[in-house]
Amino acid sequence: MTDSVKYLLAEDQMPKAWYNLAADLPVPLPPPLHPGTGQPLGPDDLAPIFPMAVIAQEMTTERWVDIPEPVREVYRLWRPSPLVRARRLEKALDTPARIYFKYEGVSPAGSHKPNTAVPQAFYNKQEGVKRLSTETGAGQWGSSLAFAGSLFGLEVEVFMVKISYNQKPYRRALMETYGARCIASPSPLTNAGRAVLEKSPDSNGSLGIAISEAVEVAAGCDDTKYALGSVLNHVCLHQTVIGEEAMVQMEMAGDSPDVVIACTGGGSNFAGLAFPYIRENLKGAKVRIVAVEPASCPTLTRGRYAYDFGDTGHLTPLVKMHTLGSTFMPPGSHSGGLRYHGMAPMVSHVKELGLCDAKSYAQTECFAAAVQFARAEGIVPAPESSHAVKGAIDEALACKAEGKGRTILFNLSGHGHFDMQAYTDFFSGKLRDPDFAADELEAALGALPKVG
Amino acid sequence: MTDSVKYLLAEDQMPKAWYNLAADLPVPLPPPLHPGTGQPLGPDDLAPIFPMAVIAQEMTTERWVDIPEPVREVYRLWRPSPLVRARRLEKALDTPARIYFKYEGVSPAGSHKPNTAVPQAFYNKQEGVKRLSTETGAGQWGSSLAFAGSLFGLEVEVFMVKISYNQKPYRRALMETYGARCIASPSPLTNAGRAVLEKSPDSNGSLGIAISEAVEVAAGCDDTKYALGSVLNHVCLHQTVIGEEAMVQMEMAGDSPDVVIACTGGGSNFAGLAFPYIRENLKGAKVRIVAVEPASCPTLTRGRYAYDFGDTGHLTPLVKMHTLGSTFMPPGSHSGGLRYHGMAPMVSHVKELGLCDAKSYAQTECFAAAVQFARAEGIVPAPESSHAVKGAIDEALACKAEGKGRTILFNLSGHGHFDMQAYTDFFSGKLRDPDFAADELEAALGALPKVG
Incomplete structure (x- = not known):
């Protein structure tokens, strides 16, 4: 077999429970705080805007949370999602690396959301x-x-x-x-x-x-x-179906990843693929976990780990996370889904504990990677997902330089069918890498709330 | 199980050969004619524009044509495609009918093409x-x-x-x-x-x-x-992977169709699903086969079965098919893929032999059906495919009126991700059903070439 190949699970191999990393964290997650009192938030504080079942999932430290059967029935419209060994991309890169991607763009809305x-x-x-x-x-x-x-x-x-x-x-x-x-x-x-x-x-x-x-x-x-749609614990929890499926599929492929890569905006698609692998790392496995973010909104790589508001209007609770400051306005880009000043508290915590790495890329190099990927594998990545593609290609080229055949797994979180204007701009040379205003970042970090 | 469910094949269940209906036709297909001499076309006449392997497939009457392994390797990027029992749609229609669709929108380009x-x-x-x-x-x-x-x-x-x-x-x-x-x-x-x-x-x-x-x-x-991309025999041949897979999947579902429905423009997606079922009908099965076309371009329902050119410039051979006349200009619509004056000669022949039915729908009723489908099953149909959706919904409503639970299978040939302007026009009330110029049709039919 010399060609790209997909690994499919039967429907009864779809996970029956979501995995909750909170159960295995060596240090517990700092709690969200009430913006008025500065005290840890209780379920009642959230009841006006979330249903109780969701609030319970936001706060639980149970390791496994059952997926209700009616949810699994809907998941079956597109899940289990495919895992693909990208042999055509490997060949195009002439790399000894083995590249796999989990493809979440098969959902009706076209992403992991x-x-x-x-x-x-x-x-x-x-x-x-x-x-x-x-x-x-x-x-x-x-x-x-x-x-x-x-x-x-x-x-x-x-x-x-x-x-x-x-x-x-x-x-x-x-x-x-x-x-x-x-x-x-x-x-x-x-x-x-x-x-x-x-x-x-x-x-x-x-x-x-x-x-x-x-x-x-x-x-x-x-x-x-x-x-x-992202950031909160229960959202990260729900996304872990991605990583749980991927693990079984990697076994089917007779392989296991040396490095796991996903893009981060609010953090949920990264959490979905990475958290199950972090669980295994906490038990002794040695998988390198890499979060990839836009250089124009570098929350994990240039933000501060501090309590901050989730919104610019300061109506939300305070959560401890990597933040560029809620008053920081990220420059415009075609990756609207990654353009957020904060980060999922659980992803930030994982980063602080040294359980994952982070790196950032400019958008034009990500589009170049996305086009190379599309020409090899046929799928046009969403601009957000192109950051993970770029991360995987860079890793594969590093393997080539070192003459080492590592196994790379990345999350292709969605397709770009509704983002073709971005590709049009890229081909016409109109796409630019927005300048990053370091002084504005300094000002926004200086204005962080004084708590925690 | 009360929910929609998909039937998936393993990769090794993907067909190893395409099915050629020409082998089983009770009356042979009228040959294409050279436009200058009026004589049946030979392979050499096509050699300047097609490779020899394709010309051989265009003319063969072998029943099965092997799918080369490199082609199957690429097919594996998205094939076998899913077959879905659309229980949510059945519920929304409150019909005793069982509705299945074969979904070809999973290909990288988003259709059966x-x-x-x-x-x-x-x-x-x-x-x-x-x-x-x-x-x-x-x-x-x-x-x-x-x-x-x-x-x-x-x-x-x-x-x-x-x-x-x-x-x-x-x-x-x-x-x-x-x-x-x-x-x-x-x-x-x-x-x-x-x-x-x-x-x-x-x-x-x-x-x-x-x-x-x-x-x-x-x-x-x-x-x-x-x-x-359509019309010719070899194109219909290649599309039969759709119907061959669907047959195995219907068996998996423990069911078999009473009626098979697909939209027709040039005829290839219809041929792909229907021809394998027509083979079974020729052996004694009794599946009703329905081609659905736009009322604005009603080739099978209002065209004439005659020799005509495939293009308006009269550079192509003459083929015997249902045609509105090569000088007929179908009114504009959002189903560009169905806006063709002619029809695959093999599909036309099948229609003439009474091996399939045909009906036509206006585009607004097709969009209404597509929206109902999207809200039930999550997939947004291409405007072309919405004709098949409308045909299936009509059949399901007929079942409801008769109190009979027939099994309906239709081909959802593609998604509408690149056609959202059509949906925008539909929601804003801008979408109209183009008038059909019966007098222009008469004129175009009067101008058909005098051959055959």
Whole structure:
């Protein structure tokens, strides 16, 4: 066999439980704090915006959390997802490395996001919630929650950052096809939105504003809850189906990874692939774990590990994480899903404990890697996922230089079908690597809240 | 189990041979004729534009044609494709019918087209061809050939109908990502293109003009051949992997179809699913076979069965098929892949022999069906495929009215990720059902060539 080959699991090999790294952490995770009192948050503090089952998962230290059968039934629409040995890419790189990727773009919404959108919709439905509110930047998360809502009969209201709403009408059309209502943020529908519009009627919006609007809607309606697509513990938990499946598939392939690579924005796709491997490392395995992030939003590589707000409007709890400062505005890029000032607290904690490495890449080198990948393997990566592709290719080229045949596993978290403008810009030479304002980072870090 | 469920085959269950319906036809297919002499075409007449292996497949009456191992290796990137029991859709329709769909949108280019693009690229590469030229309308075929070319190291030059070139920049970006060169047609690169531009500098182009340009390039260069994405016998042959897989999967499901439904433009995705079932019907099975086409381009339901040209420029051989007349210009629609005046001669022949039925639908009712499907099953259908979805839903509703639980199998030939403008137009109420000019049809049929 000289060609790329995929390893498929039978449906009954799909994991029956999510893995919770909190059960195995050598040092417990610092708790989230109430922004008013500075005290650790209790379940009641979160009850206005999340269903109890989700709050319980956010706080549990149980090692395994059962996946409800109705969630597994929906997962079966696309899971188990394929693991592919990328022999064509290996050949194109002329590397002795063995490159595998786990492909999450087979989901209906085209990324890993439905892995958590589906259980979140399920738990909300079970607790009698009628409507979910959320925010979305590039639209991957919004379309995933719209998809999940359509399956469980929940209304979904998505506050989409206005510049994306206007620039990405096709992501919006996808959400509407799934029956969701998509609102440009800032909107006149909320106090938070109106306050912004009063000051800046032409505001392009930001993820921070959109979060404030979505949380306000959920907090103000009894039948409405809020859903978040990354960062939180329960989101990382739900994504571990990726890594659990990958482990079984690597066994099928008769191989095991020396290095595991995933991109990080809020941290959930990285957590999904990496946390099961970190568990094995804590038991003695020696897999190198690498988080790859954009040089324009280098949370793990240049941020500070400190308590900070999750949003720019300072409505959320304080969480301990790597942060560029909630007032830092990352420059525009085509990887909207990685453009977040903070990081999943659990991923940050893992990094602090030395359980993973982090590196950053500029977007043009990631697009060049994505094009090389597409021409070898046929799949066009999402701009976010292209960071993991670049990380894997770099590692494979290092193997070549050293004459060593390491095994590389990376997470191809989604396809780029709704991001082709980015490829058009890349081919036309319009794509630039945004300058990184080190002085603005200094200012934002100086303005971090004084707690923890 | 109450939920939608997919039936997956192991890779070694992928067909090892394509099925050729020509071996089993009770009446042989009328031969293609040389447009100058009116005599049946020989292999030498096609040699300037097709490789010999492809010409042999175009003319063979062998029942089974082996799939070369290098082609099967590429197929493995996405094949076997899933068969899904659409229980969620059944529930939404409250029908006693059992609905299954075969999903071809899992291919890298997002439709069934790579099933033939890959072998065509392989055979050309084997015969020393350096470059392939082709035309594309909506872009499904062009991107599939671009994908196949990238895997076999062939240059690909795609003449894209100018109005689509301008309206669908993302399909173009996809072709460029795979390394193909995409040219707006009419172009100044060919005699055919220059002739049109001289008369009409602002011409929007047409599939007929683009075919002429692509054929001219292939005929004029020793190292270049032409590739066609539908209509011809070898294309229908390559697509039969769809139906052969579906048969095994229906057995896995412990069921068998009473009715098989697919949309028809040039006819290849219909042939792919239906021909294996027609073989079984010829041996005594009683599966109803239904071809579904757009009311705006009703080749099988309102066309004439006669010898006609395959292109508007009258450069191709004459083939016997259902045709609206090569001078008939179908009104614009969002189903560019179904907007062709003719039909695969083998599909037409099957229709004439009474081995299949045909019906037509307007595009707005197809989009309504597609949205209902997306909200139930998560997959957003391509506008072309939405015709099959509408056909299946209608059949399921007929079952409900009759209180009968028939088994329906349809081909979901591709996803709509690159067609979201059509959905946007549908939701905004901008989508109209183009008027059908019956008088223009009469005129075009009156102008059919006098042969055969």
